[in-house]
Amino acid sequence: MSTEAADAAELAxxxxxxxxxxxxxxxxxxxxxxxxxxxxxxxxxxxxxGKSVLxxxxxxxxxxxxxxxxxxxxxxxxxxxxxSGVIELNTGVLFQNGALFSSLxxxxxxxxxxxxxxxxxxxxxIHDLAxxxxxxxxxxxxxxxxxxxxxxxxxxxxxxxxRALALDPALLFLDxxxxxxxxxxxxxxxxxIKTLQKALGLTVFLITHDLDTLYTICDRVAVIGDRRVxxxxxxxxxxxxxxxxxxxxxxxxxxxxxxxxxAKEA
Amino acid sequence: xxxPPSIEPSERQPGILVARGDWTLAHAATLLxxxxxxxxxxxxxxxxxxxxxxxAGAMMLSRYAVKVxxxxxxxxxxxxxxxxxxxxxxxxxxxxxxxxxxxxxREMLARMGxxxxxxxxxxxxxxxxxxxxxxxxxxxxxxxARFRLTPTVHHMEQVGLDAVPLVLxxxxxxxxxxxxLGATVLRDFGAEIFVVELVGxxxxxxxxxxxxxxxLAGRTASAFTAQIGAMQSGEEIDxxxxxxxxxIELLVLPRLVALLVMLPLLTFIAMISGIAGGLAVSVxxxxxxxxxxxxxxxxxxxxxxxxxxxxxxxxxxMIIGLIGCLEGFQVQGTAQSVGERTTSSVVQTIxxxxxxxxxxxxxxxxxxx
Numbered sequence: 254m255s256t257e258a259a260d261a262a263e264l265a266x267x268x269x270x271x272x273x274x275x276x277x278x279x280x281x282x283x284x285x286x287x288x289x290x291x292x293x294x295x296x297x298x299x300x301x302x303g304k305s306v307l308x309x310x311x312x313x314x315x316x317x318x319x320x321x322x323x324x325x326x327x328x329x330x331x332x333x334x335x336x337s338g339v340i341e342l343n344t345g346v347l348f349q350n351g352a353l354f355s356s357l358x359x360x361x362x363x364x365x366x367x368x369x370x371x372x373x374x375x376x377x378x379i380h381d382l383a384x385x386x387x388x389x390x391x392x393x394x395x396x397x398x399x400x401x402x403x404x405x406x407x408x409x410x411x412x413x414x415x416r417a418l419a420l421d422p423a424l425l426f427l428d429x430x431x432x433x434x435x436x437x438x439x440x441x442x443x444x445x446i447k448t449l450q451k452a453l454g455l456t457v458f459l460i461t462h463d464l465d466t467l468y469t470i471c472d473r474v475a476v477i478g479d480r481r482v483x484x485x486x487x488x489x490x491x492x493x494x495x496x497x498x499x500x501x502x503x504x505x506x507x508x509x510x511x512x513x514x515x516a517k518e519a
Numbered sequence: 520x521x522x523p524p525s526i527e528p529s530e531r532q533p534g535i536l537v538a539r540g541d542w543t544l545a546h547a548a549t550l551l552x553x554x555x556x557x558x559x560x561x562x563x564x565x566x567x568x569x570x571x572x573x574x575a576g577a578m579m580l581s582r583y584a585v586k587v588x589x590x591x592x593x594x595x596x597x598x599x600x601x602x603x604x605x606x607x608x609x610x611x612x613x614x615x616x617x618x619x620x621x622x623x624x625r626e627m628l629a630r631m632g633x634x635x636x637x638x639x640x641x642x643x644x645x646x647x648x649x650x651x652x653x654x655x656x657x658x659x660x661x662x663x664a665r666f667r668l669t670p671t672v673h674h675m676e677q678v679g680l681d682a683v684p685l686v687l688x689x690x691x692x693x694x695x696x697x698x699x700l701g702a703t704v705l706r707d708f709g710a711e712i713f714v715v716e717l718v719g720x721x722x723x724x725x726x727x728x729x730x731x732x733x734x735l736a737g738r739t740a741s742a743f744t745a746q747i748g749a750m751q752s753g754e755e756i757d758x759x760x761x762x763x764x765x766x767i768e769l770l771v772l773p774r775l776v777a778l779l780v781m782l783p784l785l786t787f788i789a790m791i792s793g794i795a796g797g798l799a800v801s802v803x804x805x806x807x808x809x810x811x812x813x814x815x816x817x818x819x820x821x822x823x824x825x826x827x828x829x830x831x832x833x834x835x836x837m838i839i840g841l842i843g844c845l846e847g848f849q850v851q852g853t854a855q856s857v858g859e860r861t862t863s864s865v866v867q868t869i870x871x872x873x874x875x876x877x878x879x880x881x882x883x884x885x886x887x888x
Contacts, residue, residue: 355853373548382544385578388610402853421544421573452602453574 264323265290265424265456266311271320273306280306282480284320290423293450293457294485295467298477299498304460305349307477308426311458312346313337325423342370344424345417349432351409353401359412360397363387366419383419389452390415391445407438411445418449425450427459431466439463443470464503464511476502522570524550526557526583534562538569538594542576550576554583561587566596566604577607648845649837652775655767670773678739678774679781683788685738686731690722690789693730694796697721702805711805715815718797723824724883727789729876731782732835736868740843743774744864747847748857756848766848775840782836783829790828827883835872842868 266288273281280303288294298304309315311322313329313336322329325343329336353362363383367374374382387397390411401409410430417425430446431439447470450457461467467474467488475485476499484494492503492512502508524540536558542550564584566572572580577600581591591608659666701717747770750756759766794816801807846864850856 356855371544371547374551378547378551382575382578385574385607385610389574389606400853402851402856418574421575448602448606452606454599454603 263290264288265325266458267321267323268307268311269321271307271310271322272318273303273310273315274318279480281317281320284477284481286475286482286485288456288458289473290456291454292472293446293459293470295471295474296458296460296477297462297467297474297502302477303480304477305428308346308428308458308460312344312426313340342420343422344426345420345422346426347410347413347417347428347430349428351401351413353409353413353416355401358398358400359387359392359404359415360384362401362412363397363416363419366416370420383415386415386418387412389418389449391441407434407442410434410442414445414449418453421453423454423456425455425457427457427461429460429462431461431463436465439465440469446470464508465514468511468515521545524553524569524576526553526564528558529565532562535565536561536563537565538580540569541571542569542580543571543573544575547575547579550579554579554586557583559587561589564589564594566594566600569596569600572596572600572603574603574607577604578611580604581607581611644849645841645845648848649841652767652771652841655765656772656775659768659772665768667769667773670769671776674774674777675781677742678735678777679785682734682738682781682785686734686785686789687792689734690727690730690792691796691799693726694718694722694793695800696796697726697793698797698800699804702800712807712815714797714801714805715812716819718794719816719820720824722790722793722797723820723828725828725876725880727793728786728828728831728835729872730793731785731789731832732839732872732876733869735778735782735785735835736839736872737865739778740839740846740864740868741861743840743843744846744850744861745857747844748850748860751848751850752852752857771840771844774844775837778836778840779833782839783832786829786832790825823888827888831876831879834875838871838875839868842871 264287266286268284268286271281271284271286272279273284284307286307296304296307306315310317311324311329313333317330320330324336324340327336327339329340353359354365357365360380360383363386364379367379367382371379384394384397388394392408392411392415396404396408396412401412404412414430417427427446431442434442443466446457446459449455450470459466459471471488473486474488474491476483476491476494476496478496478498483496483499484491486494491499503512521543522540524538524542524546526536526538529535529537540546564580564587566580569576577591580594581604584591584594591604591611594604596604698714698718701714702711705711705713705717747756750770756766756770759769798809798812801812802809843864846860846867850860
């Protein structure tokens with residue numbers, strides 16, 4: 254009983270019996286997921302298994318058809334009004350395509366949540382905070398004045414990451430952060446996430462297809478399949494898990510290559 | 520749960536400042552005020568009692584440390600926060616300033632220059648686009664099998680048929696207003712009967728085609744720009760090109776042909792509806808019978824007025840179609856750009872239509888047509 258309570262305090266996200274359906278089509282049924290504070294969890298699964306749907310449900314962007322979701326100890330579903338305040342202030346989201354506001358410069362993009370929630374701060378303070386986040390995301394000072402359309406794909410991801418970090422969130426959601434980046438850019442982005450996670454003490458919920466990302470930065474991996482979480486464990490354990498999809502995924506040609514690369518580094 | 524931040528001299532060693540509480544973004548305003556009044560100098564800052572620290576708090580701590588002549592590196596914090604202070608220090612204490620934008624007289628001149636350059640480029644682009652479209656049209660004329668009939672009919676429905684109720688209603692209203700104005704002025708001369716000529720000539724020569732063209736400029740040019748612009752930002756136009764297809768043949772010609780067919784037809788509808796509006800007012804407030812109105816119309820209005828009016832329709836159709844499509848092709852990938860281009864296409868088409876109509880009116884008067 255007491256261990257249960259202690260566990261609950263350490264959990265950043267706790268999902269129980271989640272059900273998501275689009276009309277007749279059921280995406281999740283009885284899905285359970287625990288994300289511990291301060292870890293990087295990699296969420297993997299085949300296309301169409303509902304990784305993004307799960308993220309949207311946790312963020313409150315989508316109302317599930319059943320189940321319980323707790324984010325940072327707040328019940329996200331029954332106490333909607335309180336939960337949305339907590340979730341907005343304590344989570345940052347990096348959407349798949351960045352979702353930067355195309356009519357605002359990068360610095361303005363990062364300032365948007367700061368101005369919205371901390372409007373009492375002086376303008377130059379907000380600007381400095383925005384520039385700090387931009388530099389933390391690995392962009393130069395001059396990137397702040399640029400429009401998203403003037404940035405390359407990798408820089409746009411970094412700018413979107415800066416915006417996601419604007420409010421110093423405890424929880425960071427990343428939806429396929431390395432998709433569309435070249436291998437060198439992807440590796441640099443992985444390293445950046447790891448550095449920031451350490452420096453800011455973030456909990457990171459990371460949806461990815463990228464095996465290299467899983468092997469280099471994730472503390473644990475949750476595999477979604479058959480409408481639920483098949484396994485949620487450190488990578489070594491997941492690799493041995495007996496499920497056809499998991500075996501194909503980790504022991505296919507790409508999985509073996511990533512393992513080999515990891516082994517060489519270690 | 521959250522402790523307000525504080526910074527004050529240590530009781531034992533007054534030279535050392537001790538920071539306590541939560542140095543987080545949520546307390547940023549308090550911190551800002553606190554650091555304003557904090558001592559101007561210190562031997563050392565002790566941050567080990569800081570409960571929670573985030574990057575905003577670290578930034579302010581770093582600024583203060585620099586202000587009192589120390590650096591964030593000398594401030595001791597809990598081990599868990601050392602990576603954070605390290606990162607923030609590396610960024611904040613190696614500032615690189617960017618130059619501010621200049622808003623002076625030179626800037627104004629530069630902007631005027633850019634605007635002139637823009638207009639020149641747009642005019643050239645429009646003329647070039649006209650040429651390209653005509654060339655493609657000629658190619659299609661030589662090989663009629665390449666003409667896309669299905670999209671053309673689809674656009675005819677959207678551009679023409681769907682606009683009929685709007686054209687009917689607006690023309691009827693304007694016709695009624697003109698008849699009313701005419702009746703009020705002409706009554707003083709006892710010449711109310713001339714309302715028939717006023718409404719007839721005004722609508723046949725000018726208003727029907729002008730109203731229809733302005734309506735379609737707002738309704739259709741904007742739709743064309745937004746459709747093609749969305750395709751442009753989704754790289755669909757590039758896909759069309761790489762598949763060996765011609766975007767002008769595929770997208771522009773069907774729209775242009777649809778407009779060329781439908782605008783004269785809509786103009787005709789607008790003429791009938793406008794005259795009907797005039798008739799309604801004449802019957803209702805001038806005591807004319809419908810027969811009188813129509814007989815008078817037959818006797819006094821020559822068919823040349825109709826031809827003058829309707830001859831302008833294809834020209835306006837070209838303007839609306841060309842500008843609508845060209846602006847769509849010039850969209851540059853952002854939502855902002857789609858908005859700007861749509862606005863620009865409506866503004867350009869409406870002003871060009873009115874400008875050309877004014878020149879045409881002068882021309883036809885001089886020619887006595």
